[in-house]
Amino acid sequence: MKVRLRYFASVRESVGRGAEERDTAASTLSGLRRELVALGAPYAEALATGRAVRMALDQVMADEGTALREGCEVAFFPPVTGG
Secondary structure (H helix, E strand, O other): OOOEEEOHHHHHHHHHHOOEEEEEEEEHHHHHEEEEHOOOOOOOHHHHOOOHHHEOOOOEEEEEEOOOOOOOEEEEEOOOOOO
């Protein structure tokens, strides 16, 4: 399925872009995160397991078990971001 990814603050700086679209085989946010980490640097650096990263699905805070939907928007950001 195709998803739109958005990155904010230090995650955006690490990944080197603010947004992108990707095809994914993942069914949950945690699966998507693992797929991105498997791509290697810079995703592995920004989204590694154990690194404090919050996620939102369609602009609503979500946990790692949240199911993805075709065309959804997933946002990754550090726990605290400035305006």
